[in-house]
Amino acid sequence: MEEKLIQRLESAVARLESLSLSGGAASAAASGDDGPLDPSILAYEDLIRQYLGRVSAAAEKIGGPVLDVTKVLQQAFAVQKDLLIQVKQTKKPDNAGLAEFLKPLHEVITKANALTEGRRSDFFNHLKSAVDSLSALAWIAYTGKECGMSMPIAHVEESWQMAEFYNNKILVEYKSKDPNHLEWAKALKELYLPGLRDYVKSFYPLGPVWSSTGKAVSAAPSKPKAPAPGAPAPPPPPSASLFSSETSQASSSRPKEGMAAVFQEINSGKPVTTGLRKVTNDMKTKNRADRTGIVGTQEKESRTSSPSFSKAGPPKLELQMGRKWAVENQIGKKDLVISDCDSKQSVYIFGCKDSVVQIQGKVNNITIDKCTKMGILFTDVVAACEIVNCNRVEVQCQGSAPTVSVDNTAGCQFYLSKDALGASITTAKSSEVNILVPASGPDGDWAEHALPEQFIHVFKDGRFETTPVSHSAGG
Numbered sequence: 037m038e039e040k041l042i043q044r045l046e047s048a049v050a051r052l053e054s055l056s057l058s059g060g061a062a063s064a065a066a067s068g069d070d071g072p073l074d075p076s077i078l079a080y081e082d083l084i085r086q087y088l089g090r091v092s093a094a095a096e097k098i099g100g101p102v103l104d105v106t107k108v109l110q111q112a113f114a115v116q117k118d119l120l121i122q123v124k125q126t127k128k129p130d131n132a133g134l135a136e137f138l139k140p141l142h143e144v145i146t147k148a149n150a151l152t153e154g155r156r157s158d159f160f161n162h163l164k165s166a167v168d169s170l171s172a173l174a175w176i177a178y179t180g181k182e183c184g185m186s187m188p189i190a191h192v193e194e195s196w197q198m199a200e201f202y203n204n205k206i207l208v209e210y211k212s213k214d215p216n217h218l219e220w221a222k223a224l225k226e227l228y229l230p231g232l233r234d235y236v237k238s239f240y241p242l243g244p245v246w247s248s249t250g251k252a253v254s255a256a257p258s259k260p261k262a263p264a265p266g267a268p269a270p271p272p273p274p275s276a277s278l279f280s281s282e283t284s285q286a287s288s289s290r291p292k293e294g295m296a297a298v299f300q301e302i303n304s305g306k307p308v309t310t311g312l313r314k315v316t317n318d319m320k321t322k323n324r325a326d327r328t329g330i331v332g333t334q335e336k337e338s339r340t341s342s343p344s345f346s347k348a349g350p351p352k353l354e355l356q357m358g359r360k361w362a363v364e365n366q367i368g369k370k371d372l373v374i375s376d377c378d379s380k381q382s383v384y385i386f387g388c389k390d391s392v393v394q395i396q397g398k399v400n401n402i403t404i405d406k407c408t409k410m411g412i413l414f415t416d417v418v419a420a421c422e423i424v425n426c427n428r429v430e431v432q433c434q435g436s437a438p439t440v441s442v443d444n445t446a447g448c449q450f451y452l453s454k455d456a457l458g459a460s461i462t463t464a465k466s467s468e469v470n471i472l473v474p475a476s477g478p479d480g481d482w483a484e485h486a487l488p489e490q491f492i493h494v495f496k497d498g499r500f501e502t503t504p505v506s507h508s509a510g511g
């Protein structure tokens with residue numbers, strides 16, 4: 037690591053000398069813009085060229101969404117380079133000014149987040165890994181211990197931990213498939229660790245160094261929209277505060293609607309039965325001749341003959357492009373079976389409810405997305421079994437599963453076989469996740485283990501340490 041740092045500094049010095057001999061330094065001094073000649077900026081350019089260039093080269097070979105998200109990654113690093121140049125010419129802003137200063141970086145990150153929205157693509161792990169990693173660039177927002185952030189070096193490391201979850205999935209999925217994907221994932225990690233981390237450690241371990249004599253940054257005032265030609269002028273702003281007593285009295289004098297009206301009526305002190313009609317004996321259902329408790333045959337048939345598929349689309353169970361089994365919008369189907377499958381195919385189960393899917397054979401990957409009250413039984417999976425955005429699902433592995441991930445799910449029962457006891461299980465934003473393992477004896481019952489939902493975070497030695505909450509039966 038020290039050798040790489042020395043090489044960067046030597047490269048920066050060589051560039052400064054060449055610029056000085058060519059007269060570039062004099063022109064830069066005349067213009068007052070010495071940012072590009074600063075050693076920290078030159079080192080940042082080397083970071084982009086050495087590490088980000090490797091990510092881009094791999095993305096060019098893959099193409100598609102991976103190339104798109106890599107281009108956004110390049111934009112984000114280019115924006116941060118511009119911000120680092122501006123930092124040296126700007127006074128340290130307040131919180132509102134800092135938000136305005138970092139607005140270009142925020143816009144690029146928002147653009148990247150948009151790539152992960154909607155239906156999951158086959159490159160979802162690539163997109164999430166790149167997008168989540170961009171939070172590491174927020175180290176530039178560190179202004180001191182009171183800002184609520186970790187110090188810049190720790191922030192970069194912690195941000196990569198968020199992205200590494202999806203980055204590891206890429207390494208597992210493409211281990212024996214496509215070396216270009218492996219190169220992209222490894223290069224992305226090295227961009228941050230050691231790339232960005234070592235850069236921040238060398239030049240900004242305590243955060244950006246603002247100028248004491250530079251220009252000030254303030255929050256941009258909100259500009260009212262100009263009225264259209266011929267349209268009346270907008271009304272003047274209210275003279276009193278929106279939270280003044282006069283406004284609250286005026287709003288309370290207006291009639292309330294919806295639930296607010298209900299609570300106002302309850303709190304008024306009047307008897308709650310005031311205004312209700314008197315129900316006479318002939319109005320009661322049991323005394324009405326036109327109503328019986330017997331459901332007619334035609335009415336029953338009309339209820340049961342309704343189509344049993346989701347509004348999202350018709351039910352689907354098919355092999356797409358010979359690589360992906362799609363099971364979608366199945367409702368109330370207990371006999372769904374995928375038998376003709378192999379280890380190069382993946383299974384994607386989406387939008388199903390109250391159904392059971394059996395996967396007979398070894399597949400590469402299984403994803404269960406937005407399903408409710410589902411049962412999934414599978415034999416072997418090569419890469420991972422993923423459960424995302426689900427409610428009350430039960431999954432049983434009869435063979436091996438190296439990785440299991442549960443994300444944004446409420447209620448999951450996962451049965452592990454003896455061959456899958458060494459599985460790596462990851463949970464995020466999930467509750468009521470129980471793992472059941474077989475007993476040691478041949479006739480023993482399943483042993484249920486609840487995964488922790490509560491954690492204790494303690495700030496020690498400049499960073500937070502997280503441990504799960506343990507409950508004692510005696511306490």
